[in-house]
Amino acid sequence: MAASGPSVARAWSNERVRALVVQAAVLAGIVALLAWLVANTAHNLETRGLKTGFGFLKDPAFFDINQKLIEYSSRSSFGRALLVGLLNTLLVSALGIVAATILGFAAGMLRLSRNWLMARLATAYVEFTRNVPLLLQLIFWWSLLTGLPGVQDSLSLGNVAFLNNRGARLPAPSAEPGFGMVLAGAGMAVVAAIAVSAWAKRRRLATGRGFPVAAIAIGLIVGVPTTLFLALGQPLAWDVPQPGRFNFTGGIQVTPELVALWWALSVYTGAFIAEGVRGGILSVARGQTEAAYALGLSRGATMRKVVLPQALCAIVPPLTSQYLNLTKNSSLAVAIGYQDLVSVGGTVLNQSGRALEVVSIWIVVYLGLSLLTSLFMNWYNRRIALVER
Amino acid sequence: MSTFHRTTAEMVTPRPPPPLSRGVIGWLRANLFSSWFNAAMTLLAVYLLWLLVPGILRWGLLDADFAGTTRFDCQSAGACWAWVDQRIYQFLYGFYPPEQAWRVNLALTLLIPALLPVLFDRMPGARWARWFSLAYPFVAAFLLVGGYGLAEVPTDRFGGFMLNVAVGLAGILLSLPFGILLALGRRSQLPLVRLLSTAFIETFRGIPLVTFMFAAALLLPIFLPPRFNLDLIMRVIILVTMYASAYIAEVVRGGLQSLPRGQYEAAQALGLGYWRAMRLVILPQALKVSIPGIVNTFIALFKDTTLVIVIGLFDILNIGTSMIANPNWLGLGTEVYAFISIFFFVICFAMSRYSLHLERRLDVGR
Numbered sequence: 001m002a003a004s005g006p007s008v009a010r011a012w013s014n015e016r017v018r019a020l021v022v023q024a025a026v027l028a029g030i031v032a033l034l035a036w037l038v039a040n041t042a043h044n045l046e047t048r049g050l051k052t053g054f055g056f057l058k059d060p061a062f063f064d065i066n067q068k069l070i071e072y073s074s075r076s077s078f079g080r081a082l083l084v085g086l087l088n089t090l091l092v093s094a095l096g097i098v099a100a101t102i103l104g105f106a107a108g109m110l111r112l113s114r115n116w117l118m119a120r121l122a123t124a125y126v127e128f129t130r131n132v133p134l135l136l137q138l139i140f141w142w143s144l145l146t147g148l149p150g151v152q153d154s155l156s157l158g159n160v161a162f163l164n165n166r167g168a169r170l171p172a173p174s175a176e177p178g179f180g181m182v183l184a185g186a187g188m189a190v191v192a193a194i195a196v197s198a199w200a201k202r203r204r205l206a207t208g209r210g211f212p213v214a215a216i217a218i219g220l221i222v223g224v225p226t227t228l229f230l231a232l233g234q235p236l237a238w239d240v241p242q243p244g245r246f247n248f249t250g251g252i253q254v255t256p257e258l259v260a261l262w263w264a265l266s267v268y269t270g271a272f273i274a275e276g277v278r279g280g281i282l283s284v285a286r287g288q289t290e291a292a293y294a295l296g297l298s299r300g301a302t303m304r305k306v307v308l309p310q311a312l313c314a315i316v317p318p319l320t321s322q323y324l325n326l327t328k329n330s331s332l333a334v335a336i337g338y339q340d341l342v343s344v345g346g347t348v349l350n351q352s353g354r355a356l357e358v359v360s361i362w363i364v365v366y367l368g369l370s371l372l373t374s375l376f377m378n379w380y381n382r383r384i385a386l387v388e389r
Numbered sequence: 390m391s392t393f394h395r396t397t398a399e400m401v402t403p404r405p406p407p408p409l410s411r412g413v414i415g416w417l418r419a420n421l422f423s424s425w426f427n428a429a430m431t432l433l434a435v436y437l438l439w440l441l442v443p444g445i446l447r448w449g450l451l452d453a454d455f456a457g458t459t460r461f462d463c464q465s466a467g468a469c470w471a472w473v474d475q476r477i478y479q480f481l482y483g484f485y486p487p488e489q490a491w492r493v494n495l496a497l498t499l500l501i502p503a504l505l506p507v508l509f510d511r512m513p514g515a516r517w518a519r520w521f522s523l524a525y526p527f528v529a530a531f532l533l534v535g536g537y538g539l540a541e542v543p544t545d546r547f548g549g550f551m552l553n554v555a556v557g558l559a560g561i562l563l564s565l566p567f568g569i570l571l572a573l574g575r576r577s578q579l580p581l582v583r584l585l586s587t588a589f590i591e592t593f594r595g596i597p598l599v600t601f602m603f604a605a606a607l608l609l610p611i612f613l614p615p616r617f618n619l620d621l622i623m624r625v626i627i628l629v630t631m632y633a634s635a636y637i638a639e640v641v642r643g644g645l646q647s648l649p650r651g652q653y654e655a656a657q658a659l660g661l662g663y664w665r666a667m668r669l670v671i672l673p674q675a676l677k678v679s680i681p682g683i684v685n686t687f688i689a690l691f692k693d694t695t696l697v698i699v700i701g702l703f704d705i706l707n708i709g710t711s712m713i714a715n716p717n718w719l720g721l722g723t724e725v726y727a728f729i730s731i732f733f734f735v736i737c738f739a740m741s742r743y744s745l746h747l748e749r750r751l752d753v754g755r
């Protein structure tokens with residue numbers, strides 16, 4: 001024993017040995033904790049007579065979902081129900097991301113506007129929205145929407161769209177023969193516009209001569225489909241909702257839950273994006289703006305060609321985390337009954353009693369979504385990163 | 390060669406700028422009507438204000454009713470604020486016994502002496518006062534729950550705004566030590582520790598808080614032995630702490646990264662071991678830089694405490710939504726939501742200003 005003292009001390013002073021020992025201890029601790037949790041879980045499940053496993057996903061769900069993007073009925077399985085919920089999460093997140101980006105960029109730039117009044121208004125919007133809980137805002141908008149007049153007294157928007165306490169009824173487009181041609185034309189126009197801009201960029205780098213890329217691209221993308229659309233005799237019919245006895249017929253029904261959630265998420269996240277945009281623009285050194293003015297660029301051109309491209313590098317990382325937040329926050333749907341993944345999962349959980357399985361599905365799906373979003377945004381971030389020469 | 394000089398004995402007083410670029414008119418021209426686009430924006434903004442402000446003022450103040458015992462006492466066209474007087478206790482304290490409400494107030498008041506020595510390190514006696522800061526969470530928990538001579542208040546009586554504050558504060562205070570450990574773990578030299586910390590942080594940041602609420606209600610009882618038998622609010626606080634520690638970890642990591650390498654090397658050169666270097670040199674500096682981020686995390690968490698309503702706890706929002714289902718106050722949604730919004734807004738806005746101020750001060754210091 002006496003001889004082992006110094007040798008242990010010597011081994012302990014060796015950094016690699018110490019690292020190994022510490023990590024082994026950490027690992028042992030974690031494994032012990034997990035084993036304890038698993039043992040508890042197994043014991044609790046047994047005493048409560050609960051089963052485990054994902055087999056229940058094939059069982060019929062016996063509950064209805066009114067907001068669905070794919071075929072679903074109450075005879076469908078739990079798994080199908082969760083898939084419907086996931087698609088609803090994706091739907092509201094995608095809609096929200098688009099609207100929040102537009103709102104956020106607009107508000108962020110308005111806060112820096114030279115117009116004193118507009119800048120103050122944008123500040124008021126950002127500060128108020130950021131400092132009030134999202135759930136409160138969501139419930140507020142939802143209560144406004146469900147407080148609208150009933151079907152009989154719907155608010156009409158030009159007699160094609162209607163708003164009432166059951167949500168919005170919008171005209172539904174339906175394609176007629178020949179509409180495929182219009183879509184194909186639009187696709188070709190986009191390809192052509194990309195080709196033109198690539199060619200113009202190469203020529204500008206080689207010769208320094210400019211080319212009105214934006215005008216031509218917009219002309220192509222708008223002009224080609226419009227011409228085809230008119231030439232083919234407008235092959236798109238609008239199924240306009242008609243007031244019926246009890247409800248409207250035709251058109252698309254958008255639930256107040258979807259509208260409220262989409263609007264609340266966009267307004268809330270837009271305020272955070274606005275802060276990121278403002279910070280990004282402010283992070284561009286003032287000398288850049290002054291140099292652009294000195295070169296005779298207009299205010300708009302300075303913003304578009306000098307400030308924004310540099311600001312984007314500072315805007316994209318916080319933007320990514322706001323997109324992730326929006327997707328995660330869409331789970332507040334459960335409070336107003338929009339049937340997203342968490343809301344449907346909650347129902348599945350109540351019906352089947354499989355808490356462990358449902359929560360692990362949530363975890364896997366949300367982690368997957370956030371991983372995908374960050375991968376995409378990191379790719380975009382690398383693309384726009386400043387190339388230092 | 391001759392040059393011409395013209396000299397005067399006195400300073401020529403500068404002429405005043407043209408009248409249109411001075412005073413109110415000059416300010417208006419520069420800030421509101423500098424171009425046709427700017428002028429259009431101004432008109433749009435004025436139109437928006439004209440749409441919103443008079444309507445809100447008339448509804449909320451001028452045409453509003455303030456007295457009465459039910460909504461039927463409110464006869465005018467505007468808002469009905471009569472409930473505020475009747476229900477304010479419930480909004481603030483939930484179902485906490487009114488004769489014990491002083492304990493809630495005292496716990497909240499004691500927060501000030503607990504925070505002061507952390508925020509102002511040059512305060513006289515800060516070294517001793519920090520012991521109180523460390524003890525504060527236990528003191529507050531003792532005051533709220535009771536026992537040992539104080540009348541016990543079961544946690545299911547907690548509610549209203551006090552529940553939001555309690556869950557938010559407990560979550561952030563308890564998550565600080567875990568967050569710091571996780572941040573150190575994520576920057577550790579040991580690959581296994583780094584991997585585990587990173588996995589924990591990224592997993593917990595990737596999952597919505599609602600999921601944690603459900604887990605607190607349904608999953609935690611399955612994970613723990615039956616004899617633990619924690620009540621719902623305790624379980625919520627445990628999971629909120631885990632959730633918040635992932636965010637705190639990222640804030641602290643930012644603080645650690647902002648320190649120059651020289652600090653680490655100097656600490657090593659002085660012969661300090663890892664923990665002593667962290668405790669004496671690195672963390673005091675890194676945590677100071679992290680305070681604004683911690684405040685921001687707290688604001689976010691505090692707002693998110695309203696999510697407890699999905700598992701049926703009665704925080705201020707749930708007290709409000711259940712009140713407007715009561716026939717006496719039916720349909721006063723807008724009033725209730727406006728009231729609660731103002732509550733949160735005042736507190737969160739004040740804290741965010743404070744964190745901004747700290748950020749600027751710290752920036753100057755470096």
